[in-house]
């Protein structure tokens with residue numbers, strides 16, 4: 538039974554993706570075409586293959602700050618309605634082609650105002666793109682549902698405004714809110730007003746925390762801000778001591794596990810930013826063994842040259858994961874989605890479990 542799963546097999550599994558940035562998932566060829574259309578001249582190369590390699594190499598910096606610098610080019614070419622709609626449509630199509638059946642994709646509307654769009658126009662262009670992409674995928678026999686998360690940048694001061702938009706658009710495709718950007722020096726409590734507002738509105742949010750910065754950031758995100766999920770959260774391992782094969786959880790780690798706080802882990806991204814040393818040493822192995830509510834994600838497919846299937850393939854190789862593990866991660870992710878409970882259940886029982894059952898049966 539314990540044969541190594543291939544990338545091709547994994548692509549056929551019904552997967553769930555909770556942490557994927559719209560401006561970190563463009564096709565390299567699209568970046569080049571959009572740059573040409575907009576007269577954007579700062580790309581390091583106009584050759585799509587070279588550009589893809591450039592993004593990966595530049596993001597492979599060992600520092601979150603330098604990793605984030607690569608976004609100036611993707612954000613730079615995503616300043617018109619047409620560009621935003623195209624990028625969102627291709628995102629939905631690419632995820633569907635990779636076998637993702639439910640995705641939450643995030644972006645920061647405030648970064649797309651350089652050519653004069655209003656925040657509302659940015660959001661509507663992206664929602665339209667996801668609608669088009671889902672339709673195109675369905676026409677190719679691929680079912681995908683995409684929910685949108687609105688991100689506010691943690692170094693900026695627009696989180697309240699963006700949180701209000703997340704609530705305003707919640708019945709038409711926006712399912713939650715997030716903060717992202719450089720973590721050190723920008724604690725989530727700076728945006729407490731926005732989080733308190735969202736809680737009063739019964740809205741959902743996740744916070745990038747415990748990626749470049751350690752336990753205090755995770756503690757603030759959960760206990761001050763009230764985050765439903767943690768973006769990354771890898772540093773929670775700093776509160777776990779392993780000796781003689783036994784793990785001892787500190788109070789924060791115990792809280793995260795006891796409360797079933799979903800961890801949106803992004804293995805390849807963590808290696809590029811220095812949050813983890815290698816796939817083999819990635820905390821996901823320990824956290825999965827300890828039954829934290831771990832999910833597997835891409836973060837930025839362009840900067841990491843990855844797909845959700847490729848992330849699972851790397852984990853399968855490093856930790857010997859098989860279908861049961863992949864199903865566990867997928868059900869974990871679906872349980873943690875910002876969708877109504879009945880819709881989550883319908884996806885678990887209608888698509889994820891039957892899909893894995895078919896794959897297990899076919900490869901027995």
Ligand SMILES: O=c1[nH]cnc2c1ncn2[C@H]1C[C@H](O)[C@@H](CO)O1
Pocket residue numbers: 558559560561601605608612643644645648688717718719745748806836837
């Ligand atoms: O992993 C990340 N940590 C913090 N910020 C990130 C990460 N990946 C992308 N971002 C930033 C850069 C994007 O421009 C922004 C919105 O998607 O979010």
Ligand SMILES: [Zn+2]
Pocket residue numbers: 556558717745768836
């Ligand atoms: Zn992220």
